[in-house]
Amino acid sequence: MNKELIRLRINGQACEVAVPANKLLLDVLREDLRLTGAKRGCDDSSCGCCAVLVDGVPQLSCVMLAASYQEAEITTIEGLADGPRLDPLQEGFSVEAGAQCGYCTPGIILVAKALLERNPNPTREEMAAALSGNLCRCTGYMQIYQSVEYAIKKLRTAPTEAAVPGERR
Ligand code: FES
Numbered sequence: 001m002n003k004e005l006i007r008l009r010i011n012g013q014a015c016e017v018a019v020p021a022n023k024l025l026l027d028v029l030r031e032d033l034r035l036t037g038a039k040r041g042c043d044d045s046s047c048g049c050c051a052v053l054v055d056g057v058p059q060l061s062c063v064m065l066a067a068s069y070q071e072a073e074i075t076t077i078e079g080l081a082d083g084p085r086l087d088p089l090q091e092g093f094s095v096e097a098g099a100q101c102g103y104c105t106p107g108i109i110l111v112a113k114a115l116l117e118r119n120p121n122p123t124r125e126e127m128a129a130a131l132s133g134n135l136c137r138c139t140g141y142m143q144i145y146q147s148v149e150y151a152i153k154k155l156r157t158a159p160t161e162a163a164v165p166g167e168r169r
């Protein structure tokens with residue numbers, strides 16, 4: 001199949017990649033750009049494992065044509081940490097065991113990130129509603145809510161700080 005050169009902006013960086021016009025963003029991320037955080041967990045847009053942020057809004061990359069998003073700012077899980085400093089949500093999922101097998105975790109963290117951007121203090125019901133498109137087979141969701149609540153507290157007390165793995169606080 002013919003390829004075309006497309007320009008994407010991912011995690012703050014511009015990149016160019018030659019792909020078929022009908023290639024899905026999830027496959028471009030994973031196969032062409034080696035950003036494997038976003039996962040394919042289903043065949044019918046029902047799991048949320050492939051979620052990325054497009055201009056800050058969660059979208060399913062398994063149904064997006066990469067070529068259609070050349071004007072957008074795309075954020076994947078790889079773009080959340082600031083160098084060695086984890087995003088408070090990543091720290092929360094580590095501390096509160098919100099990730100078990102981890103397959104759903106990148107999508108859930110990105111959806112939670114968008115939630116906290118628009119609502120810094122969501123209730124559990126609001127978290128459940130925001131995450132209703134993200135399936136997790138492992139945790140029962142309780143640890144996921146606790147992980148998000150960890151991030152909420154962290155952002156409230158130290159909005160500009162995030163943890164470096166292994167750093168004592
Ligand atoms: S892979 Fe399941 S919703 Fe995209």
Ligand code: FES
Nearest residue numbers: 100101136137138
């Ligand atoms: S941690 Fe395994 S599916 Fe969510």
